[in-house]
Amino acid sequence: MSKMLERLKEEKVVAIFRNIEDQYADKAAEALLAGGITMMEITMNTEGAAGMISRWREKYGDQAAIGAGTVLDLDMAKEAVDAGSEFLISPNLDEAVVDYGLKKGVSVWPGVMTPTEIVRAWKSGAEAVKVFPMGTLGWKYLAEIRAPLDKIPMMATGGVDLDNIADYFKAGACAVGMGSKLVNLDWVRTGRFDLLTDKARQFAEAAKSL
Numbered sequence: 022m023s024k025m026l027e028r029l030k031e032e033k034v035v036a037i038f039r040n041i042e043d044q045y046a047d048k049a050a051e052a053l054l055a056g057g058i059t060m061m062e063i064t065m066n067t068e069g070a071a072g073m074i075s076r077w078r079e080k081y082g083d084q085a086a087i088g089a090g091t092v093l094d095l096d097m098a099k100e101a102v103d104a105g106s107e108f109l110i111s112p113n114l115d116e117a118v119v120d121y122g123l124k125k126g127v128s129v130w131p132g133v134m135t136p137t138e139i140v141r142a143w144k145s146g147a148e149a150v151k152v153f154p155m156g157t158l159g160w161k162y163l164a165e166i167r168a169p170l171d172k173i174p175m176m177a178t179g180g181v182d183l184d185n186i187a188d189y190f191k192a193g194a195c196a197v198g199m200g201s202k203l204v205n206l207d208w209v210r211t212g213r214f215d216l217l218t219d220k221a222r223q224f225a226e227a228a229k230s231l
C-alpha cells in the first residue's frame with residue numbers, strides 16, 4: 022500500500038476545494054488545517070488550480086497532503102503532477118491517468134459507480150477508488166457492493182455531511198471526500214473562516230471516531 026493511501030485511511034477525510042477564488046484560498050486552507058483536516062484536493066476546473074497546488078505544496082506541504090481533483094484525462098494529470106500534486110482524484114475512470122500516476126509514483130483514486138467500473142479501475146492498477154456520486158447512490162448501495170468487492174478500498178464522495186458520514190463508514194468506506202459541506206464558499210467569501218475551522222474539527226473528529 023502506498024504511503025498516501027495509508028495516510029488517507031488514517032486521516033479519513035479529503036477536503037475538496039472547487040471554484041474557490043485564489044484570493045481566499047490560503048485562508049481557507051489554513052482554517053481547515055486549524056480544524057485538523059490535512060488532506061486537500063484542488064479540483065482542476067478551479068481557475069488557477071495548478072498555481073494553487075504549487076503554492077500550497079510550498080506553504081503547507083509539511084503539514085498537509087496536496088492533490089488534484091476532477092482530473093479527467095492525461096493532459097490534466099500531467100499538469101497536476103507538474104504542479105506538485107501528491108494524489109490525483111477523478112469523477113471518472115481513465116486508465117491512462119492511472120497508468121501515468123503509477124509511473125510517476127503518485128496515487129490515483131479514480132471515480133467509479135458500477136461494480137464493473139470498480140473492478141476495471143482495480144485491474145488497471147488503482148489502489149483505491151472514489152465511489153461517486155455517493156449522495157445519489159446512498160450508503161446502502163455502498164454496503165451492497167462491498168460484499169463482493171471488500172478488498173478494494175473505497176472513498177465515498179458527493180453529498181457527505183455530518184448527518185450521514187457515519188453511514189458511509191459503517192457501509193465500508195475507508196474515507197470520504199467532502200466538498201461544499203466543508204469548504205462552504207459562502208463562508209469563505211464572507212470571511213467567516215472560524216466557521217470553516219469549526220466544521221473541519223467536527224468532521225475530523227467524527228471521521229476519526231468511526
Ligand SMILES: O=C[C@H](O)COP(=O)(O)O
Pocket residue numbers: 037039090112156178179180181198199200201202
Ligand atoms: O467531486 C466531488 C464533489 O464535488 C463533492 O461533492 P459535495 O460538494 O457534495 O461534497
